[in-house]
Amino acid sequence: MKIYDDKHIKNVAFVGAHGSGKTTLAETMLFEAGLLNRRGTIEAKNTVSDFTDIEKERQTSIFATPLHTEWRNYKINIIDTPGLDDFIGEIVSAMRVSETALVVINGQHGAEVGTEIIWNYIGRFHRPTVFVINQIDHEGAKFDEAFNSIVELAGKNVIKIQFPHKMPDGRQAIIDVLKMKMYIFGPEGGKPEKHEIPEEHKEMAEMLHNELVEKAAENDEELMELFFDKGTLNEDEMKKGIKKGMLNLELFPVFVVSALNDMGSGRLMGFIDNVTPSALDMPAEQSLEEEIIEPKVDAAPSLFVFKTKYEPNVGKITYFKVKSGEVKTGDKLVNGRTGELENLGQLYIINGKQRESVEKLVAGDIGAVIKLKNTETSDTLHHPDHKITFKPIQFPAPRIRKVVRASNKNEEEKLQDALKKIHSQDPTVIVTYDKEMKQQILSCQGELHLAIVDWILQKEYGIKAEFDQPRISYRETIQRAASSSYRHKKQSGGAGQFGEVHLKIEPYYEGMPDPDSFPVRGKEEEDLPWGGKLVFINSIVGGVIDARYLPSIKKGILEVMEAGPLTKSPVRDVRVIVYDGKMHPVDSNDISFKIAGANAFKQAFLDANPKLLEPIQEVTVKMPEEMMGNVMTDLQGRRAIIMGMETAGKYQKINARVPLAEMYRYSTSLRSLTQGRGTFTSEFYGYELVPQNIQEELIKQNKKDEE
Ligand SMILES: Nc1nc2c(ncn2[C@@H]2O[C@H](COP(=O)(O)OP(=O)(O)O)[C@@H](O)[C@H]2O)c(=O)[nH]1
Ligand SMILES: [Mg+2]
Numbered sequence: 143m144k145i146y147d148d149k150h151i152k153n154v155a156f157v158g159a160h161g162s163g164k165t166t167l168a169e170t171m172l173f174e175a176g177l178l179n180r181r182g183t184i185e186a187k188n189t190v191s192d193f194t195d196i197e198k199e200r201q202t203s204i205f206a207t208p209l210h211t212e213w214r215n216y217k218i219n220i221i222d223t224p225g226l227d228d229f230i231g232e233i234v235s236a237m238r239v240s241e242t243a244l245v246v247i248n249g250q251h252g253a254e255v256g257t258e259i260i261w262n263y264i265g266r267f268h269r270p271t272v273f274v275i276n277q278i279d280h281e282g283a284k285f286d287e288a289f290n291s292i293v294e295l296a297g298k299n300v301i302k303i304q305f306p307h308k309m310p311d312g313r314q315a316i317i318d319v320l321k322m323k324m325y326i327f328g329p330e331g332g333k334p335e336k337h338e339i340p341e342e343h344k345e346m347a348e349m350l351h352n353e354l355v356e357k358a359a360e361n362d363e364e365l366m367e368l369f370f371d372k373g374t375l376n377e378d379e380m381k382k383g384i385k386k387g388m389l390n391l392e393l394f395p396v397f398v399v400s401a402l403n404d405m406g407s408g409r410l411m412g413f414i415d416n417v418t419p420s421a422l423d424m425p426a427e428q429s430l431e432e433e434i435i436e437p438k439v440d441a442a443p444s445l446f447v448f449k450t451k452y453e454p455n456v457g458k459i460t461y462f463k464v465k466s467g468e469v470k471t472g473d474k475l476v477n478g479r480t481g482e483l484e485n486l487g488q489l490y491i492i493n494g495k496q497r498e499s500v501e502k503l504v505a506g507d508i509g510a511v512i513k514l515k516n517t518e519t520s521d522t523l524h525h526p527d528h529k530i531t532f533k534p535i536q537f538p539a540p541r542i543r544k545v546v547r548a549s550n551k552n553e554e555e556k557l558q559d560a561l562k563k564i565h566s567q568d569p570t571v572i573v574t575y576d577k578e579m580k581q582q583i584l585s586c587q588g589e590l591h592l593a594i595v596d597w598i599l600q601k602e603y604g605i606k607a608e609f610d611q612p613r614i615s616y617r618e619t620i621q622r623a624a625s626s627s628y629r630h631k632k633q634s635g636g637a638g639q640f641g642e643v644h645l646k647i648e649p650y651y652e653g654m655p656d657p658d659s660f661p662v663r664g665k666e667e668e669d670l671p672w673g674g675k676l677v678f679i680n681s682i683v684g685g686v687i688d689a690r691y692l693p694s695i696k697k698g699i700l701e702v703m704e705a706g707p708l709t710k711s712p713v714r715d716v717r718v719i720v721y722d723g724k725m726h727p728v729d730s731n732d733i734s735f736k737i738a739g740a741n742a743f744k745q746a747f748l749d750a751n752p753k754l755l756e757p758i759q760e761v762t763v764k765m766p767e768e769m770m771g772n773v774m775t776d777l778q779g780r781r782a783i784i785m786g787m788e789t790a791g792k793y794q795k796i797n798a799r800v801p802l803a804e805m806y807r808y809s810t811s812l813r814s815l816t817q818g819r820g821t822f823t824s825e826f827y828g829y830e831l832v833p834q835n836i837q838e839e840l841i842k843q844n845k846k847d848e849e
Pocket of ligand 1: 158159160161163164166167184185202203246277280399401402403
């Protein structure tokens with residue numbers, strides 16, 4: 143492999159709806175460049191990109207796969223991504239290290255739901271974007287409709303560089319209004335014949351060409367002047383203007399290809415070489431140390447890890463982009479997060495599962511290394527003398543949560559280990575332990591994502607796991623003050639037990655003034671591990687209870703609070719005033735006061751209008767305007783409180799607070815309510831009162847469970 147300098151490396155993420163042809167296009171680009179002897183297909187399960195067993199089985203991409211091709215003295219790194227929303231994490235990490243997004247559009251369907259979701263997502267990265275209408279060979283392909291759907295998606299800055307044409311003899315042709323040429327393909331595709339644009343399309347081509355010239359000139363003053371002088375621009379000037387327009391996100395060129403029949407991929411690679419930006423053209427990134435890191439070769443080396451993979455017989459593979467300087471085989475760099483030195487060993491460039499050793503990689507390039515000790519996705523490795531840390535990748539928050547456990551109890555440890563690796567490979571799979579509910583929670587992006595995790599556990603780790611709905615963790619509290627007293631007394635043989643406690647409990651709130659009807663001899667404010675507070679006030683006068691017994695009383699109360707009287711849920715936000723009691727000179731001890739405190743508290747609690755609180759999620763739903771009514775009705779059926787609505791382009795956003803108990807399978811319902819066009823995020827907001835009828839239901843259920 144030739145070594146390319148930083149100006150001759152382009153990084154492109156292939157994104158777009160599921161089934162649009164991203165993987166097939168990547169395969170064709172590798173083949174056209176002579177890197178493959180034969181082209182694999184999705185159906186034959188032998189593409190370079192979809193090489194994992196699960197991708198072959200499902201005949202679709204599930205992971206982002208780094209590939210590269212070489213075209214006319216340029217190296218093009220491609221990251222082929224999956225098209226389904228559940229795998230958005232793969233798209234996010236690919237976008238992070240690519241300068242250009244290449245959105246593949248299925249020529250039969252135009253911009254689809256998946257395109258729309260991904261477009262909205264990649265918008266956040268502010269990346270220059272090329273649209274490619276694929277499948278022009280297909281009898282169902284409709285170029286004009288597909289093009290219009292792109293305009294609808296991305297606006298008036300979408301501009302045609304090419305359109306397809308069928309020759310009278312049935313051969314496929316592509317008319318290019320930048321080059322002002324027609325390319326005619328044989329049945330096998332590959333290298334086309336170059337021709338003049340036929341008479342019937344001349345006028346249209348001229349018009350589009352002029353549009354393109356104007357658009358190219360718009361983005362550069364110098365070009366604008368040239369354009370006014372000459373009335374046109376030459377090809378090089380146009381390329382310069384198009385590049386500027388792309389960098390300003392004010393020009394989105396549209397190409398056409400048949401990935402399957404190998405038509406148009408060479409021209410597209412030529413455009414990537416000559417027009418799409420390299421890392422040097424992009425705004426330099428600022429490190430967390432607030433240093434501007436230019437992707438220059440003559441600088442201290444740094445690299446950013448965007449992907450991690452575990453492969454049988456190989457172990458851990460770390461994929462990275464060189465952000466500055468150059469890295470060489472055998473370099474020792476420091477991991478900014480751990481401070482540990484990592485030995486880079488052999489460097490590789492990658493094409494799916496194939497790795498080719500290289501001696502060095504320069505700023506802007508993408509490569510891999512194996513067997514790093516303790517480096518994860520989002521880490522930066524830097525020169526020992528020059529600390530550089532890049533901002534970690536912002537992965538989307540999880541959308542579903544499940545309890546996960548090994549079907550076979552003996553495999554629990556094995557499961558932990560496997561889940562750790564799965565998280566390392568895919569940071570959107572998150573495993574946490576919920577101490578309160580004593581359950582292990584796996585969070586991820588959706589039901590399909592979960593199915594993939596399950597598959598990996600079974601097929602790669604030989605573990606059968608079970609996934610259940612997590613239990614909702616309620617809270618208990620009180621709504622009015624109540625007092626009670628309790629005497630604990632035991633006098634059967636040996637030493638007796640005696641303790642008597644009088645207390646008052648009240649609902650606690652932030653900023654509550656001290657009581658005026660009791661003296662405050664001591665006050666403890668305790669932040670409870672399950673949220674909320676216990677305020678414990680000692681108002682004992684005349685030493686009726688010894689001060690040394692107060693901690694025992696509090697301990698007894700806390701024990702009750704840990705598993706509340708209503709449903710065994712934790713109690714929060716209570717103020718307790720211990721104001722009276724009795725001791726016995728011989729029989730009183732810690733345990734007696736603990737028992738008395740606990741029982742006095744329990745009695746008072748049940749008398750104080752006790753209430754259940756439930757977790758509430760802050761939910762944001764985004765959907766096309768016309769679907770808002772249905773989404774709203776559904777949300778109201780889930781006891782949601784609508785907090786606000788706002789317009790975001792063609793979309794409406796609803797902000798709502800929804801009880802977690804009502805969010806069950808929301809992703810599935812939203813999908814069917816919006817034909818897949820709605821998306822949502824959901825975050826914990828806080829605890830709120832459960833409606834009375836539901837409270838009664840829950841108490842009844844809890845009694846039943848106990849029996
Ligand atoms: N007719 C036709 N089919 C194509 C073309 N490109 C891809 N396909 C088919 O579309 C399906 C999805 O392709 P794939 O590359 O997996 O799409 P991806 O999900 O975007 O990666 C496969 O069955 C391909 O054979 C094309 O240019 N023409
Ligand atoms: Mg694919």
